[in-house]
Amino acid sequence: MADIRLEGVGHSYDGGQTWALKPTTWTWRGSRAYALLGPSGCGKTTLLNIISGLLTPTVGRIFFDDRDVTDVPTAGRNIAQVFQFPVLYEEMSVYDNLAFPLRNRKFPKAEIDRRVRQVSELLGLDPVLRRRSRRLDPGRQQIVSLGRGLVRSQVAAVLLDEPLTVVDPALKWTLRSKLKEIHRDTGHTLVYVTHDQTEALTFADEVVVLNDGAIVQTGEPAELFLSPAHEFVGHFIGSPGMNMLPAEVVGDVVRVGPAEVGQVTGDLPAGAVRIGVRPEFVRITGEPTSPGVAAQVTGVDRMGAYDLVHARVGEHPIIAKTEAGSPHRPDTAAFLHFPAERTFLFRDQVRCGSLAPLNGRSPR
Ligand SMILES: Nc1ncnc2c1ncn2[C@@H]1O[C@H](COP(=O)(O)OP(=O)(O)O)[C@@H](O)[C@H]1O
Numbered sequence: 001m002a003d004i005r006l007e008g009v010g011h012s013y014d015g016g017q018t019w020a021l022k023p024t025t026w027t028w029r030g031s032r033a034y035a036l037l038g039p040s041g042c043g044k045t046t047l048l049n050i051i052s053g054l055l056t057p058t059v060g061r062i063f064f065d066d067r068d069v070t071d072v073p074t075a076g077r078n079i080a081q082v083f084q085f086p087v088l089y090e091e092m093s094v095y096d097n098l099a100f101p102l103r104n105r106k107f108p109k110a111e112i113d114r115r116v117r118q119v120s121e122l123l124g125l126d127p128v129l130r131r132r133s134r135r136l137d138p139g140r141q142q143i144v145s146l147g148r149g150l151v152r153s154q155v156a157a158v159l160l161d162e163p164l165t166v167v168d169p170a171l172k173w174t175l176r177s178k179l180k181e182i183h184r185d186t187g188h189t190l191v192y193v194t195h196d197q198t199e200a201l202t203f204a205d206e207v208v209v210l211n212d213g214a215i216v217q218t219g220e221p222a223e224l225f226l227s228p229a230h231e232f233v234g235h236f237i238g239s240p241g242m243n244m245l246p247a248e249v250v251g252d253v254v255r256v257g258p259a260e261v262g263q264v265t266g267d268l269p270a271g272a273v274r275i276g277v278r279p280e281f282v283r284i285t286g287e288p289t290s291p292g293v294a295a296q297v298t299g300v301d302r303m304g305a306y307d308l309v310h311a312r313v314g315e316h317p318i319i320a321k322t323e324a325g326s327p328h329r330p331d332t333a334a335f336l337h338f339p340a341e342r343t344f345l346f347r348d349q350v351r352c353g354s355l356a357p358l359n360g361r362s363p364r
């Protein structure tokens with residue numbers, strides 16, 4: 001399976017006034033399963049269509065291994081693409097729809113039959129194989145669409161553009177684990193587009209986070225959770241997302257209001273920053289701690305498995321995820337501690353530093 005390399009690839013739909021995809025350099029490694037994750041309108045489909053050749057980028061070159069395919073039409077790229085909504089021949093049977101991509105490429109009849117039956121069994125389509133696709137519900141139609149994308153075993157890559165949007169939620173889990181299974185068997189290079197973090201995190205070897213036409217971070221799910229490189233990743237991944245609080249670098253110390261919360265690692269010019277810490281790592285107590293930040297509890301959501309304690313530092317909201325049955329009550333004082341190894345500093349949304357414990361002062 002090919003490495004797919006983008007070199008300075010960008011796209012503008014309006015003659016260069018705005019970038020739907022900002023010029024990007026990035027390689028999709030052969031045989032890996034990627035999730036391309038980002039909110040609606042951030043450029044996911046644009047990027048996918050550039051890879052498959054449906055769209056010619058405004059700038060940049062695309063390579064499949066060492067072959068420059070920038071000017072090669074879709075048919076010459078050997079890519080399987082599944083779209084968000086079913087794309088089927090409605091008057092054809094499910095079998096013929098699945099067979100179509102193979103017949104088109106003149107596969108031997110026996111081979112076609114073998115592949116169609118394999119995919120049909122895997123996706124649970126056996127009971128409807130002879131039915132006209134028009135007669136299926138939209139969810140089932142989409143599964144047939146998915147099958148059409150998976151039926152060819154020799155492809156440079158499989159691109160899936162939010163393929164489970166119209167599928168019943170209960171079926172999504174099953175289909176996603178089947179996709180993983182298929183990926184393990186075939187070793188396709190796979191790019192799975194989604195705006196749903198759970199889908200991305202459970203599916204992929206590596207997640208590529210796209211925001212506003214730019215890749216803001218790539219990494220394994222745990223890396224994105226534990227070590228966000230951009231505020232957007234902090235917000236978008238995690239539930240609830242990362243807390244952000246205004247803070248200030250004074251010398252080598254970081255302050256939130258009057259409270260010192262840690263020491264800056266490395267050289268960071270003095271001035272305003274934002275500190276980011278996930279609700280999972282905020283420690284909250286009723287007693288003053290040092291170092292600690294005074295806060296006011298505003299409410300507690302009892303979620304069953306855990307509590308979400310909502311508080312305010314000055315006028316800034318912050319959430320701590322605690323064990324169920326936390327003793328905190330609204331309108332009471334609390335003290336927050338931010339563990340240095342889980343707290344990051346951001347400037348202009350980009351991570352600019354980390355925190356170290358205050359010299360000689362460990363939390364009590
Ligand atoms: N054919 C098009 N013509 C003009 N603008 C488009 C077209 N397709 C997408 N866009 C714009 O480009 C941006 C990225 O869109 P898209 O790639 O579809 O995002 P996503 O798939 O992440 O939702 C959006 O602002 C969208 O409005």
Ligand SMILES: [Mg+2]
Nearest residue numbers: 044045046161
């Ligand atoms: Mg899209």
